[in-house]
Amino acid sequence: MIDKTVQSMADAMAGIKDGSTVLLAGFGSVGQPNALIDGLIEQGAKDLTVAANNAGSGHVGLARLMELGRVRKIVCSFPRSSDPVVFETLYRAGKIELEIVPQGTIAERIRAAGAGVPAFFTATGVGTKMAVGKEHREIDGRTYILENALYGDVGLVEAWEADRWGNLTYKLAGRNFNPIVAMASKLTIVQTQHVVGLGDIHPDHVHTPGIFVDRVLHIPYGDPGGF
Amino acid sequence: MIDKTVQSMADAMAGIKDGSTVLLAGFGSVGQPNALIDGLIEQGAKDLTVAANNAGSGHVGLARLMELGRVRKIVCSFPRSSDPVVFETLYRAGKIELEIVPQGTIAERIRAAGAGVPAFFTATGVGTKMAVGKEHREIDGRTYILENALYGDVGLVEAWEADRWGNLTYKLAGRNFNPIVAMASKLTIVQTQHVVGLGDIHPDHVHTPGIFVDRVLHIPYGDPGGF
Amino acid sequence: MSDSAFTPFNRVQMAQRAAADIPEGWYVNLGIGIPTLVADHVPLDREVIFHSENGILGMGPAPAKDAIEPWLINAGKQYITLRQGGSICHHADSFAMIRGGHLDLCVLGAFQVADNGDIANWATSENDTAPAVGGAMDLAAGAKRLWVIMDHTTKDGTSKLVNKCSYPLTAESCVKRVYTNLATLDVTDRGFVVLGMAPGLTLENLQARTDAKLHLPA
Amino acid sequence: MSDSAFTPFNRVQMAQRAAADIPEGWYVNLGIGIPTLVADHVPLDREVIFHSENGILGMGPAPAKDAIEPWLINAGKQYITLRQGGSICHHADSFAMIRGGHLDLCVLGAFQVADNGDIANWATSENDTAPAVGGAMDLAAGAKRLWVIMDHTTKDGTSKLVNKCSYPLTAESCVKRVYTNLATLDVTDRGFVVLGMAPGLTLENLQARTDAKLHLPA
Numbered sequence: 049m050i051d052k053t054v055q056s057m058a059d060a061m062a063g064i065k066d067g068s069t070v071l072l073a074g075f076g077s078v079g080q081p082n083a084l085i086d087g088l089i090e091q092g093a094k095d096l097t098v099a100a101n102n103a104g105s106g107h108v109g110l111a112r113l114m115e116l117g118r119v120r121k122i123v124c125s126f127p128r129s130s131d132p133v134v135f136e137t138l139y140r141a142g143k144i145e146l147e148i149v150p151q152g153t154i155a156e157r158i159r160a161a162g163a164g165v166p167a168f169f170t171a172t173g174v175g176t177k178m179a180v181g182k183e184h185r186e187i188d189g190r191t192y193i194l195e196n197a198l199y200g201d202v203g204l205v206e207a208w209e210a211d212r213w214g215n216l217t218y219k220l221a222g223r224n225f226n227p228i229v230a231m232a233s234k235l236t237i238v239q240t241q242h243v244v245g246l247g248d249i250h251p252d253h254v255h256t257p258g259i260f261v262d263r264v265l266h267i268p269y270g271d272p273g274g275f
Numbered sequence: 276m277i278d279k280t281v282q283s284m285a286d287a288m289a290g291i292k293d294g295s296t297v298l299l300a301g302f303g304s305v306g307q308p309n310a311l312i313d314g315l316i317e318q319g320a321k322d323l324t325v326a327a328n329n330a331g332s333g334h335v336g337l338a339r340l341m342e343l344g345r346v347r348k349i350v351c352s353f354p355r356s357s358d359p360v361v362f363e364t365l366y367r368a369g370k371i372e373l374e375i376v377p378q379g380t381i382a383e384r385i386r387a388a389g390a391g392v393p394a395f396f397t398a399t400g401v402g403t404k405m406a407v408g409k410e411h412r413e414i415d416g417r418t419y420i421l422e423n424a425l426y427g428d429v430g431l432v433e434a435w436e437a438d439r440w441g442n443l444t445y446k447l448a449g450r451n452f453n454p455i456v457a458m459a460s461k462l463t464i465v466q467t468q469h470v471v472g473l474g475d476i477h478p479d480h481v482h483t484p485g486i487f488v489d490r491v492l493h494i495p496y497g498d499p500g501g502f
Numbered sequence: 503m504s505d506s507a508f509t510p511f512n513r514v515q516m517a518q519r520a521a522a523d524i525p526e527g528w529y530v531n532l533g534i535g536i537p538t539l540v541a542d543h544v545p546l547d548r549e550v551i552f553h554s555e556n557g558i559l560g561m562g563p564a565p566a567k568d569a570i571e572p573w574l575i576n577a578g579k580q581y582i583t584l585r586q587g588g589s590i591c592h593h594a595d596s597f598a599m600i601r602g603g604h605l606d607l608c609v610l611g612a613f614q615v616a617d618n619g620d621i622a623n624w625a626t627s628e629n630d631t632a633p634a635v636g637g638a639m640d641l642a643a644g645a646k647r648l649w650v651i652m653d654h655t656t657k658d659g660t661s662k663l664v665n666k667c668s669y670p671l672t673a674e675s676c677v678k679r680v681y682t683n684l685a686t687l688d689v690t691d692r693g694f695v696v697l698g699m700a701p702g703l704t705l706e707n708l709q710a711r712t713d714a715k716l717h718l719p720a
Numbered sequence: 721m722s723d724s725a726f727t728p729f730n731r732v733q734m735a736q737r738a739a740a741d742i743p744e745g746w747y748v749n750l751g752i753g754i755p756t757l758v759a760d761h762v763p764l765d766r767e768v769i770f771h772s773e774n775g776i777l778g779m780g781p782a783p784a785k786d787a788i789e790p791w792l793i794n795a796g797k798q799y800i801t802l803r804q805g806g807s808i809c810h811h812a813d814s815f816a817m818i819r820g821g822h823l824d825l826c827v828l829g830a831f832q833v834a835d836n837g838d839i840a841n842w843a844t845s846e847n848d849t850a851p852a853v854g855g856a857m858d859l860a861a862g863a864k865r866l867w868v869i870m871d872h873t874t875k876d877g878t879s880k881l882v883n884k885c886s887y888p889l890t891a892e893s894c895v896k897r898v899y900t901n902l903a904t905l906d907v908t909d910r911g912f913v914v915l916g917m918a919p920g921l922t923l924e925n926l927q928a929r930t931d932a933k934l935h936l937p938a
Contacts, residue, residue, distance in 0.1 A: 075556045075575075075577075075579075075593070076556075076575050076579040078572075078573055078575055079573075102634075103632075125634070125635055125636050125637070126634040126635070126636045127632045127634055128632070128634040132632075135632070136632060139632050146632055148632075148633060148634075148635055149635075150635050150636075150637065150638075150639040150640050151555060151593075151597065151635070151636050151637040151640060152555075152597030152600055152601050152637060152639075152640030152644070153639075153640065155593040155594040155596070155597045156594055156597060156598075156601070158594070159594035170601065171601070171643045171644065172601060172639045172640045172643045172644065172673075173639050173643070174643065174673070174674065175620075175671050175673065175674035176639060176670065176671045176672065176673065177625075177628070177670050177671075178635075178639065218590075219573045220571065220573035220574050220584070220590055221556055221557065221558060221573055221574050221575050221590065222573050223557055223590055223591070223592050224556050224557055224592065224593050225592070225593045226592065227592040227594075228592055228593060228594045255592075271572040271573070272572050272573070273572075
C-alpha cells in the first residue's frame with residue numbers, strides 16, 4: 049500500500065543535504081509551509097539556495113533560516129517585506145547572494161523545471177537590468193530573452209487536503225506557488241491541514257496529483273494569522 | 276453585465292476568417308467540440324490550418340472539413356484513426372500539408388502560446404526526424420531542440436459546465452486539450468453541456484477561467500457515443 | 503515661471519478618472535498604491551474583472567472586518583473578497599494570463615514615464631541595494647495596455663514625464679496612457695498627447711512642469 | 721542453425737514477466753499492444769499507479785460492460801476505470817509528468833531496439849506516408865526508465881535486437897530493458913545482457929536469432 053504520510057517532522061526532513069536548492073511555496077503568509085520551514089531550521093542543512101517569492105520577514109521562518117547563516121543564496125522577486133531586517137543586514141554585509149527574478153519569470157522557470165523545459169524565451173525583462181548578459185532573440189518581430197528552468201532538490205508545500213497517494217488540494221489564495229513547486233522538486237514535502245481518505249478528493253478537483261509529492265505531514269494549524 | 280453566451284451557431288462562428296489557424300481540442304470523441312466543428316463547416320472559412328491530436332475519422336467533423344477542401348494544413352501527432360480515408364486520400368494526392376508533432380510537444384507548444392512563451396527547448400524528438408532543421412542546444416549535458424509556440428486564431432473547446440463569464444469545467448477525460456486550446460487562441464469558442472449560474476462553480480474548481488473564453492454556446496448532447 | 507490658479511486632482515480623482523475609462527468586460531490588474539483605489543470607483547454593475555498576481559481572478563471589494571476570509575489575499579497582501587464568478591489558479595497560470603497577453607489592462611504607479619512609453623517603477627538607482635521587482639516587469643511587458651497613475655512631478659517639482667528615463671527601466675515602450683494629478687495624457691507615436699488637464703491649468707503651465715514635449719490631439 | 725526444443729513465451733507471459741518486475745508505488749505508462757496487458761498482471765493490492773497520456777493518473781481495470789463511464793477513456797481510446805485516488809489533468813500537465821521525468825517507467829512496443837538503447841517504434845520507413853507518432857517520443861525521451869516488450873524477431877525471423885536501428889528512431893539511448901518472447905535483456909554499457917531465456921533455449925540459440933551481440937551478466 050502506498051502511504052506517503054510521515055509521522056514526524058524528522059521523517060519529513062530526512063535526507064535534505066547541505067548545498068540543496070530549496071523551493072519555498074507561499075505568498076504572504078497564505079499557503080506557506082511554516083511548519084516545514086521550522087523543520088528545516090531544526091534539521092540543520094546549510095549552504096542552501098532558497099527560491100521563494102520574498103526574502104523573509106521578522107526573525108522567524110525563512111528570515112530565521114537566513115539569520116542562522118544557513119542560506120548561501122536567495123532567488124526571489126521581492127526581497128522587501130514588512131520587516132526585512134534580517135535579509136537586508138546579511139545582504140549589506142555581503143553574507144548572502146541575491147538573484148532578483150521577476151515574479152512571473154520565477155513562476156514560469158519553476159513550472160518549466162517540472163515540465164521538462166530546460167529553457168524558454170520570454171518578453172519579461174527585455175530592455176531592463178534583468179536582461180543583461182542573457183541571450184536575446186527576435187521572434188516574429190518582438191525581442192525576447194532566454195531564461196532557464198529553476199529546479200528544486202527539495203520543495204516545501206502547504207496543502208489544504210492530502211490523501212495517502214499525495215493528491216493535494218489548496219484553499220483559495222493558498223494555492224499560489226504550491227502546485228509548481230511540487231512539480232519542480234526532486235523531493236516534495238507537504239504539510240497539510242487535513243488528511244483525507246483515498247478517493248475523498250474528486251478526480252476532477254485534484255490540484256496536485258500525487259506523482260509530484262513524496263512526503264505528507266499532517267499539520268492542522270487552522271487559519272493563517274496574518275502577514 | 277458580461278454575458279459570453281451566444282444564442283446561435285451563427286453567432287458562435289461569426290468572423291472566422293479564411294486562412295485562420297484553428298486549434299481543435301478533444302481526444303478520441305471525448306471532450307471534442309463536434310457541434311462547433313459542424314458549425315465551422317457551415318460557416319465556410321477555408322484555407323485553414325487545423326491543429327488537433329489527429330486528422331479526423333470517417334466522413335464527419337474534421338474529416339468532412341478536410342474533404343470539402345477547406346483545410347490547407349494539418350498539425351497533429353497521430354493522423355491515423357479507425358477510418359482515416361479522407362486524410363490519407365488528400366495527403367497522397369498532395370492536397371493537404373501535414374506537420375507531424377509529438378503529442379507532448381504539440382501540447383506544450385499550445386500551452387506556450389497561451390503563456391507568452393514564443394519558443395522553448397525540449398528533449399522530445401532529439402535524434403529523430405522531428406529534430407531535422409531545428410536548433411539544437413546542449414544544456415547541463417543533455418541535448419535539446421527548440422520548438423515554437425503554436426497560436427490559434429480560433430480555438431474550439433468542449434466544456435461540461437460554463438457560466439456567463441466563461442468559466443469552464445470539464446468532465447473526466449473530457450479535459451484533455453481543452454484548457455490549453457482555450458489559453459492559446461485569440462478567439463475561444465466553447466460548446467458546453469451545461470450552462471450554470473455565476474458562482475455555481477466553486478472558485479477552487481474552475482478548470483478554465485473566463486479570461487480565456489470569448490463565446491459560449493449551449494449544446495447539451497449528453498454522453499459521447501463512441502470513437 | 504508664474505502659476506495661474508489651478509486645482510490639481512487629488513488621489514481619489516486620479517483613480518476616478520482612470521476608473522471611468524475602463525469598459526465593462528475588461529480583465530484588469532491594478533498595482534499597489536493609487537491604482538488599487540481604481541477598483542473602488544468602478545460600480546459593481548459595470549462588470550470589470552480584477553486580477554491579482556497571486557492567482558485571483560474576479561476580486562471584489564475589501565471585506566467587512568467581521569467577514570474576513572483569511573485565505574483570500576491579493577498581491578498587496580490585503581484581505582479581499584471574491585465576486586461570484588471569481589476563480590483561483592496557481593502562480594504560473596496566473597502569470598500566463600499576464601505574460602500571454604490576456605489582460606486588457608494593467609494600471610501601475612511609476613517613478614518615470616518616457617514619451618516613447620518606457621516605464622521606470624521599481625528601482626531609483628542602478629545600484630539600489632536589493633531592489634524588489636515583484637510582478638511589475640511581467641505586467642508592464644505582458645498586458646495589452648499599460649496605464650500609469652502617478653503624480654506629475656516629484657515633491658521637489660522634478661517632472662516624472664521625461665524624454666528618457668534616468669531610473670532603471672521596468673519595460674520598454676509599453677505605457678499607453680498616464681493619469682497624473684495635473685493631466686491625462688496618451689502616449690502616441692508623436693509622444694505625450696494631452697487629453698485633459700486639472701481645472702484652471704493651461705497647456706503652457708503644464709508644459710512648464712513637464713520635461714517631455716507635450717502635444718495636443720491631432 | 722539447428723534448433724533445440726524450446727517454448728517461447730506467449731503474449732501473456734511476456735506481460736506477466738514485466739508486471740512482476742514493477743514495484744509498488746511506481747508511476748507507469750503502458751503503450752498500446754502487449755504493454756497494455758501488463759496492467760492485468762499487477763495485483764490491485766500492489767499499488768502501481770498507471771498513467772495515460774490524455775490526462776489520467778490512477779487507471780484501474782477495464783469496466784464491466786454495464787458500468788462504462790463514457791467520459792473515461794485511455795490513450796488507446798478504450799474505456800477504463802479510475803481507481804480511488806485517481807485524478808485528471810489537462811494534456812500539457814499530463815505531458816509535463818512525462819517530459820519532466822516524473823514517470824518511473826514507460827513500457828512500449830517496438831520495431832527495433834539497438835544495443836545502445838536506441839528505439840524505433842513509430843515508422844518503418846523514412847518515407848512513410850503520414851506516420852503517426854502520438855506520445856511515443858515524449859514517453860521514450862521523458863520517462864525515468866523505458867522498457868520494451870516485443871517479439872524477438874519479425875515473422876520472417878529477422879532480429880529486432882540490432883546493432884543499429886534501420887527504421888526511423890523514436891528516441892536515442894533510452895531503453896533499459898527488453899522483454900521478448902525468447903528472453904529478458906538489460907541494455908547496459910556493454911550492450912544487451914541476458915537476464916533470462918525461454919525454457920529450453922540456450923544462449924547460443926538465442927544469439928543465433930539476434931543480430932546484436934549478447935552478453936551474460938558480469
